[in-house]
Amino acid sequence: MISCILKTQSRFFCAFLLSLVVSFGALAQEGASEQADVATKGVDPGATAGAEASTGDPAVISAGESLFKNNCAVCHSAGSDVIVGPGLQGVTERRSEAWLLKWVKNSQALIQSGDADAVAIYNEFNKQAMPSFAFSDDEIKSILAYISSGQGVTSAPAAGPEGVTAGESVGTEAVGAASAIGGYLDIVLVVLIIVLIVLVVTLLLITSLLKNYLNKNRTLNEYDTEVVNQRFDFSKVYKSKAVRALVLLIFVVVLVDLSIDKVMGIGIQQGYQPKQPIAFSHKLHAGDHQIDCNYCHSTVYKSRSASIPSANICMNCHSQIKTESAEIQKIYKAIERNEPIQWVRIHNLPDLAYFNHSQHTKVGGIECQTCHGPIQEMEVVYQYSPLTMGWCIDCHRETPLNTEGNEYYDKLVELHDASSKGAFTVASNGGTECSKCHY
Structure with missing residues (x-):
């Protein structure tokens, strides 16, 4: 009977250990699936759609929005924020429509005519010349309608924990959730190890108490006395068929899991973040200055691929802004030598796969962040999605x-x-x- 009790305890311990391995494997797989789901969920395509203007023709406002983002947003905000030039919120109240039409078409001509308002603006903003635009009157009026509608004015984001704004937390939500899942799995693993240690110690204490009790209070025959007082032989543990089968099972499961991960990871470059020839910050340009993606990647809404901006696009601003910067000087040298900047491509699809940017952005209305992640928060761009x-x-x-x-x-x-x-x-x-x- 004594030997049966001890054997039962041993079998129970092995079964418990096996259940821990299986349970942890299931938890790890579930956590990995959740992490993949979090990593692949992008921004809702309709989450950033502006509300229809309460006044004015929606079609005119929509046309003005497109013109503003493609031509004006690089220097102006539709709100009160100063980027390169002044914020345009309320500009239709401060200036007459006739004056604004002349200013947009040829600001330099208006300044040279001696117009007091034009000269004052020119001097206030360090005599930076505003480019002239070959817009028709109707196109300029549509831009003014968009500004007047207030759709381009972004309210200050609500502060989050420890001063982090809601806008900042949205961009990093996927990464934070993935990190939280990883931390959760670590905690589960530590808890399981602690439980296992406590169980082993408890079984040893129970065995010791049972042996002392039997030796003091029971009359045992020769066989039971030998079983109760036998010393633990570690050689029997690793020679046991059950233990060897368990170790072999764990080894095979780990090996198969690692092999599958390696095989499934072939060709996946998620997280790829190469060093670029010029230190360009998307956080500064797309985030802080809110320059529309379409201003630099000008074909993203009308072509299969999103074009890489030429040095001339950079010079639209940097012919006057931060001209002394060492990084901007690299652009000047590229133009002087008539050589393209050798940007390193980050998002690569295999040649056998067809992908059309315009079909997704223009027709499908998919936002850039859906696939590229919080691009407006990246100092150095990396591949956010597995693709x-x-x-x-x-x-x-x-x-x-x-x-x-x-x-x-x-x-x-x-x-x-x-x-x-x-x-x-x-x-x-x-x-x-x-x-x-x-x-």
Whole structure:
């Protein structure tokens, strides 16, 4: 009977150890899945859409917004913030429409005419010449309508914990959540180890107490006395078939897991952050100065690829701003030598995959941050998303299509609703067919 008790304790201990291994493996897999989900969730495409203006023609305001972001936002904010030039909030109240039309078309001519307001602005902002724009009167009026609508005015973000603003926390939410999951798994592992140690110590104490009790209070036969008083032989542990099978199982599971991770990671460059020939800060330009992405990457809404900005685009501002900077001097040298700047490409897709930026940004309304992460907070840009086929397909399966007001989709939506209760997603429109992305 005594030997049966001790064997039962030993089997219970082995079973408990095996259950710990299996449970931790399941927790790790679940945490990894959650981390992948967090890492791949981008900004909601509709989260940053502006509200329709309460006054004015929405179509005119929309056209003005596009013109403003593509031409004016590099130097001006639609609010009160000063970037290179003054903030434009309330400009239609401070200046007449006729004056503004002359100023936008040819500010230098207005200054040279001796206009007091034009000369005052020119002197206030360090005599920086404003470029002349070949806009029609209607185009300038649409820009003024956009500014007057207040859609471009961003309210101050709410302060978060320890002074971190809400805007800052949104950009780093995915990274913070992933780190929290990693920390959670570490805590779980430590707790499991502590529980295991406590259990081992408890079993040893119980065994010791049971042996003392039996030796003092029971009359044992020769066999039971030998079992109770036998010394623990470690050689029997590693020679045990159960222990060897458990160790082999753990080794195989770890080896398979590492192998799968390595194989599945081939070609994935998430986190890739190469050093660029010129230290360009997206945080400074896109974040602090709120320069629209389309100003530098001018084809992102109308072409398959987002163009790399030429040195001439940089010179639109840096012919007058920070001309003494060592990094800006590199741009000057590239222009003098008539050589392109050798930027290092970060986001690379295999040649067998077809991707069209305009289809996603212009047609789909996808924000840059959905794929590129909090780009406005990056000092040095890195690959935020995995850019794997599974990642793309998951997005196509989950992203609903905006079909309102588009007759092309009417019949398709009708057929979809008749056969499915789910949303009409990109996948519903053939977005997961192989030929959509592969030639």
